[in-house]
Amino acid sequence: GENVEQHPSTLSVQEGDSAVIKCTYSDSASNYFPWYKQELGKGPQLIIDIRSNVGEKKDQRIAVTLNKTAKHFSLHITETQPEDSAVYFCAANGNNRLAFGKGNQVVVIP
């Protein structure tokens, strides 16, 4: 089945700087890649997603890029703010479900 790995596990950035989280996946048949943000004590919330027919998608300060050849995709957060501090999960589809990475703790330092 699909195997998704996330790096780094923890990322600290200064407020205003950019944060980048990278995920790799194993199944070349995967064609849908969502990103989720989870705040403490809450369920994960979908923040952006990308399908394999495009290489990049942007929504205000967040963007996702996809490299199908290398089988990796990345989340980019620009002009980080304290409220961006959370755990971020990437996922890839396969076998009738989403396979999730283990999550990245992003800490934005004011």
Added chain:
Amino acid sequence: SQTIHQWPATLVQPVGSPLSLECTVEGTSNPNLYWYRQAAGRGLQLLFYSIGIDQISSEVPQNLSASRPQDRQFILSSKKLLLSDSGFYLCAWSVIAGQGAAFFGQGTRLTVV
């Protein structure tokens, strides 16, 4: 619009007691439904998924079971809780299994004492 409800938000149960967590989805029909557990740390472990009534797949052998008595209702149960069942339980739904986003409920924090 679609919404997902999960309750209770927190639960403290003694070892050996039964468990019933409920999840309902509104605003859609025939959703795919999922139960995840998030133990200490951050990983999401898929426990059960259902593509329709009476169609439930178990991902890992464990002390838990799932049922889907109605199209938009998904229940996670246990006859006798273990300490290791403690964790954060999340229900989720999607339109098409594995082809689109899954939308999560707010979770249930279960502590087995």
